[in-house]
Amino acid sequence: MYLSKSCIHGLRAGILLASKNSNSFVTIKQLSNELDISFYFLTKVLQQMTKAGLLESYKGPNGGVKLARESTLISFMDVVEAIDGKALLEDCALSLPGCGILKPCPMHDQWSVMKQEISAMLNDATLEKLAEMNYAVKNPGAEIDQLHKKSFF
């Protein structure tokens, strides 16, 4: 499985918003500070999520972004689809276009099963649950593993 950085950023922001559990707007500046992500880049990512209907945004003072619906109704999968597209779990196995039922690639069947399991997992993981798990969205890596510090989760 491989998600783009944009996607990871979007997920982290989504989880953080869910954990705030507030109905008012949170500025992107605030989010980018807490997550230690470039404000500019995060802005772009959140714009995608807004266009996809996952977030609601508001300009001007007291503006910002917030979840467009309850955190129980937004899944990990929703975010992935909004940012990285549906190809990841629609395309065959190892993202081998041209593969299909007609002429399945060698791993088609096995992969189909796994794909379903993964989809189920990602659909089941709502932002609420993820926020509940209380994972330090804010930079656990720093404390644990100095080597792997590509930022994130």
Add this chain to the structure above:
Amino acid sequence: MYLSKSCIHGLRAGILLASKNSNSFVTIKQLSNELDISFYFLTKVLQQMTKAGLLESYKGPNGGVKLARESTLISFMDVVEAIDGKALLEDCALSLPGCGILKPCPMHDQWSVMKQEISAMLNDATLEKLAEMNYAVKNPGAEIDQLHKKSFF
């Protein structure tokens, strides 16, 4: 799951070599023609596989490349590791560095299980088996789906 194009090219070449089931060298030119992959690019990819010990190469007339060991002893996973590195199945879940047993990310446990299943699948898929499945390594996509023609499998 997401593999680089280099990796897909390498896999296709490996499967094709396995299907030829010959002990003599096959020129990269030949492989690139059959697979419809740029000769130059394929050369680079196969060089990586040679360095990783998956292929054996030989220069000069009657030279080329061949599998360095029996096709039963080279797995899909071997090729992926040689080209895309081990990160794919070593890193956590959704490639979130910083995640570990100490401070697992929200999907850590679930993903660990899936990761093992996927690893098992990829380890079990030897080039021999893949070649046996007789999948047209040579461009099935063209016949089936004109839209998806990014080359491949």
Add this chain to the structure above:
DNA sequence: CTATATTAAGATATAATACTCTTAATTCTA
């Protein structure tokens, strides 16, 4: 109505990946 806070959109810059070309090294054959 003006100044300020904020997201949206577009333009630019940098980095990673994909792809191409050229030259060097090796080996065979005649």
Add this chain to the structure above:
DNA sequence: TAGAATTAAGAGTATTATATCTTAATATAG
């Protein structure tokens, strides 16, 4: 030994992904 066949290695270009900056649009507050 000369010439041809072939991979290896390095350099160059193209495309895509990541990241930054600037300007525009929208909203609030005073």
